[in-house]
Amino acid sequence: MFDFSVITRWVDQLLRGVMPDAAATVVECVIIGLCLLLGYSVIALALIYAERKVCAWFQCRLGPNRVGPLGLLQSVADMVKMLIKEIIEIRHVDRFLFGLAPYIVIVASVGAFACLPFARGLQVLDFNVGIFFLVAVSSIGVVGILLAGWASNNKYSLIGAMRSGAQMISYELSIGLSILTMVVLSGTLQITELVEGQADGWLLFKGHVPAAIAFVIYLVAGTAETNRGPFDLPEADSELTAGYHTEYSGMHFGFFYLAEYLNLFIVAGVATTLFLGGWMPLHVPGWEGFNEVMDYIPSIFWFFGKAGVMIFVIMWFKWTFPRLRIDQLLRLEWKYLLPVNLLNLLLMVIVVVYKLHF
Amino acid sequence: MNNASEYIVNFARGTRSLLVGMRATLRVFFRAKTTERYPENRATLTMFDRFRGELVMLHDEQNYHRCTACGICEMNCPNGTLRVTSEWVVDEAGKKKKSLVEYQYDLGSCLFCQLCVRTCAQQALGFLPTFEHAVFTRGKLIHKLNREGSSLAPKPVAESHTV
Structure with a gap:
């Protein structure tokens, strides 16, 4: 299978050949940063298009189909619109924090994005507590959301931000515990090792029952973590107009919007890494021919x-479930997900200790 | 014990209802989409029968209509959309009869209430399912519904009427 580190190493040697080491490191950092931001925005655009299409199909509509073939340029047009829109100056807001909040949100989400293993050898941040770092850095986003609500000097924004804070902090527990369950199974916190360990079988299959429970909990908590429906009450448009980003306009709003979609990708990417084998191809033990064919598909596509x-x-x-009320949301977390999660962690420990996994 | 079993039953019931909901939406996801792609499908687009697009006077192949110029439609129209111009003519038997000269219809003030069609004793009027009525001046919205050279159908009315 193609290893992307060949390319990165070649670039590294090329740069070190023409300039001193320190300068080469700086240039590499800039290149990586640019690539990350580029990938970030391209994925966000693709996701916005996908969301609109999927939403439309769930409602028996066609979705965007006017701009470009099949409406493919719709989100590009939206981006251009967003970029040229005015950022409205609002009176009586805390100027500094109001301006700072979208950047905190976007930095948290780019930081988490950098941890994802996109393909063999294609990963920016990789160290021995990688998954822990990812969870930590992605929770910084809640600070940005709280700041946005607080600095807006608007009741709706503040209520939205407070809801978001309560929700994120609660569901962080579930995410953390379900990730911990999988870490118990794989025995490592480093993301590359997590993926390498799934060469002979994805963790979802290796860990059978407890892994499946952790997977479902992770999906529920991950949906809540990204403030998406049915957990989108921080921005419940019927009650709070738009929640914490009511007062934002232009590209400041665009940052919240981008971060929301990228968080969706990050949650899906972490689910892929932890449960579905990351970039590892699907291997069925015993089916040699099938496994070889699967190996030909590049890891980035996997x-x-x-x-x-x-x-x-x-x-x-x-697009299926109705929005939860705040008490229902917290009840789901504290009365159902958390106890199930703790029991599941115990079950996983038993499975690992007695070697009941595959 | 009762509470614990209730907790578990609730959990199972909730999970099941969520799955039922997801199955329902997935079915809709793969269903054929109902959206009409209007300007592209102009050639094949068919409106439903009861759609009231514009009022027309029904004419048959011999260019006969059935309007006796009685004026009931004009009196019934809540907006004054219709104007029936008639003249008195003397027929062969020497009887004076009303005859239609011009049937004027203003699409711009029509409510599409169908009172004219319903009350017409001769069933001389009908609605067409056309809908592309945009024009640049109001004058173009005023239609003359009786065709050029048409006349009242002779007594035994022909069965088949075309628009």
Whole structure:
């Protein structure tokens, strides 16, 4: 299977050949940053298009089909519109925090995005507590959302932000515990090792019952973490107009919008990495011919394919279920998901200790 | 114990109802889409029968209509959309009869209430399912419904009427 580190190493050697080491490192950092941001925005555009199409299909409509073939240029047109829109200056807001909040949200989401293993050898941040770092950095986003609500000087924004805070902090527990369950099974926190460990079988199959429970919990909590329906009450448009980003306009709003979609991708990407083998191809033990054919598919397609399926499932949730009330939301987390999660962790430990997994 | 079993039953019931909902939406996802792609499908687009697009006077192949110029439609029209111009003519038997000269219809003020069609004793009027009525001046919205050279059908009315 093609290893992307060949390319990165070649670029590295090329740069070190023409300039001193320190300068080469700086240039590499800039290149990586640019690539990340480019990938970030391209994926966000693709996701916005996909969301609109999927939503339309769930409602028996066609969705965007006017701009470009099949409406493919719709989200590009939206982006151009967003970029040229005025950022409205609002009186009586906390200027500094109001301006800062969207950047915190986007930085948190880019930070988490950088941890994802896109393909063999194609990963930016990889160290021994990788998955822990990912969870930590993705929770910084809630600070941005709280700041946005607080600095807006608007009741709706504040209520939305407070709801979002309560929701994210609650569901962070579920996400953390379900990730912990899988870490118990794979025995490592490093993302590359997590993926490498799934060469002989995805963790979802290796860990059977407890892994499946953790997978479902992760999906529910991940949907809540991204503030998407049915957990989109921080921005419940019928009650709060738009929640924490009511007062934002132009590209500041665009940042929240981008981060929301990229968080969806990150949740799907982490689900892929933890449960569905990351960029590992599907191997069925005993079917040698099948396994070889699967190996010919490049690893990047495996990662994006699996993430795409997860994204579809999360969109499916959004367009099926009605929005929860705040008390129902918290009841679901504290009375159902958390106890199930703790028991599941115990079950996984038993499975691992007595070697009941595959 | 009762509480615990209730908790578990609730959990199972909730999960099941969520799955039922997801099955329902997935079915809709793969269903053929109902959206009409209007300007592209102009040639094949058919409106439903009861759609009231514009009022027409029914004429048959011999260019006969059935309007006796009685004026009931004009009196019934809530908006004054119709104007029936008639003249008195003397027929062979020497009887004076009303005859239609011009039947004027203003699409711009029509309610599409169908009162004219319903009350017409001769069933001389009908609605067409056309809908592309946009024009640049109001004058173009005023239609003359009786065709050029048409006349009242002779007593035994021909069965088949075309528009």
